[in-house]
Amino acid sequence: MSISLVAxxxxxxxxxxxxxxxxxxxxxxxxxxxxxxxxRNAPDFESMVARQELGPGRTLWLVKPQTYMNESGRAVAALxxxxxxxxxxxxxxxxxxxxxxxxxxVSVLGSDAGHNGVASLLEHLGEGFARLRxxxxxxxxxxxxxxxxxxxxxxxxxxxxxxxxxxTYVQGLELLLASGPDRAMNQLNRRDIP
Numbered sequence: 001m002s003i004s005l006v007a008x009x010x011x012x013x014x015x016x017x018x019x020x021x022x023x024x025x026x027x028x029x030x031x032x033x034x035x036x037x038x039x040r041n042a043p044d045f046e047s048m049v050a051r052q053e054l055g056p057g058r059t060l061w062l063v064k065p066q067t068y069m070n071e072s073g074r075a076v077a078a079l080x081x082x083x084x085x086x087x088x089x090x091x092x093x094x095x096x097x098x099x100x101x102x103x104x105x106v107s108v109l110g111s112d113a114g115h116n117g118v119a120s121l122l123e124h125l126g127e128g129f130a131r132l133r134x135x136x137x138x139x140x141x142x143x144x145x146x147x148x149x150x151x152x153x154x155x156x157x158x159x160x161x162x163x164x165x166x167x168t169y170v171q172g173l174e175l176l177l178a179s180g181p182d183r184a185m186n187q188l189n190r191r192d193i194p
Contacts, residue, residue, distance in 0.1 A: 001086065001088045001089050002058065002089065002177070002180065003060070003089055003090070003091045003130060003176060003177050003180075004058075004059065004060060004061065004083070004085045004089040004090070005060070005061045005062075005063065005076070005079065005080055005083070005085045005089060005090045005091070006028060006031075006060065006061070006062050006063070006090075006091045006092075006093060006173065006177075007024075007028075007063045007064075007065065007072065007076045007090065007091070007092045007093065007121070008024040008025045008027060008028030008029070008062070008063070008064050008093045008094075009021075009024040009025070009065070009069060009072050009092060009093065009094040009095075009117035009118075010022035010023075010024050010025035010064060010065075010069065011068050011069050011151075012066045012068065016151070018153045018154055018159065019150065019151050019152060019153050019154075020095050020136040020149065020150045020151070020152065020153075020154060021069060021095055021150040021151055022095075023094070023095040023134045023136060023162070024092070024093040024094040024095060024117075024134065025064055026162065026166065026169070027093045027132070027134060027166070027169040027170065027173060028062050028064060028093055028173075029064075030166045030167075030169060030170050031062070031169075031170050031173050031174075032050050032062055034170055035052055037050040037051070037052055037062065038050060039062075039064070042079075044078075045063070045075055045078050045079045045082070046065060046066050046067045046074070046075040046078070047063045047064060047065050047066055047067075047075045047076075047079060048063070048064040048066060049061060049062065049063050049064075049079070050062040054177070060177065061079065061083065061085075063075070063076060063079055069116050069117040069120075070116040070117070070119075070120055071120055072117040072120045072121060073117075073119075073120030073121040073122070073123050073124030073125055074120065074124050076090065076092075076121060076124070076125055077121075077124035077125045080125060086128070087125050087126045087127065087128040087129045088128045088129070090125060090128075090129040090130070091129060091130040091131070091132060091173075091176055091177075091181075092117070092118065092121055092129055092130070092131050092132070093132040093134065093169075093173065094115065094117055094118065094131070094132075094133065094134065095115075095133075095134055095135075095136045095150065096113070096115070096133035096134060096135055096136065096137070097113075097114070097115075097136055097137045097138075097139055097146070097149070097150065098113060098137055099133055099134070099135030099136075099137055100135045100137055100138065101135050101136055101137060101158055101161060101162075102135060102161050102162075102164075102165045102168075103135040104132065104133070104134055104135070104168060104169060104172045104188050105133045105135075105185075105188060105189050106130065106131065106132055106133070106172070106176060106181055106184040106185045106188050106189060107130075107131045107133065107181075107185065107189075108128065108129070108130055108131065108181050108185075109127065109128075110131075114146065118131070130176060130181040130184075132169075132172055132173055132176055132184075134169060136150070172184065172188055175187060175188065
């Protein structure tokens with residue numbers, strides 16, 4: 001089943017703009033910009049949405065929930081239900097603390113691994129959605145509170161790396177859309193896209 005809905009996870013508000021937890025938004029914004037897509041407010045779905053026609057009979061919806069991270073699933077599930085999109089046709093793009101910064105991995109199954117946005121998706125949407133996981137790890141200093149770490153802004157050095165890697169994130173998303181999770185996993189999980 002091909003992907004019909006891509007959800008970039010993040011938090012609304014200027015104070016979160018360059019935080020680690022908003023890396024999913026960075027990736028979907030970059031994808032939208034590359035493909036000339038326009039975001040519009042969709043208050044019924046508590047989201048910003050963009051639409052792309054991928055070919056005859058294939059529409060892709062991009063969504064940035066405006067619910068704050070821990071309620072992301074509520075917004076994504078509402079949009080998926082409205083457009084009759086099954087969980088298997090949904091992809092979530094989000095920051096992952098267990099992956100080194102700059103790296104990208106794809107998975108389908110698994111727990112939320114302590115990520116509140118993924119926990120909300122599992123609760124409201126159910127299992128089966130693809131996951132484009134963007135590394136923000138390792139947590140440093142290790143004793144720092146998890147919430148404080150993910151809500152903190154990237155350092156300038158990390159921000160420079162993220163800017164260099166944004167093309168990689170977009171390529172990863174394009175691969176996922178064109179080839180599906182299995183092929184994307186085979187290509188992305190073994191190595192980083194150069």
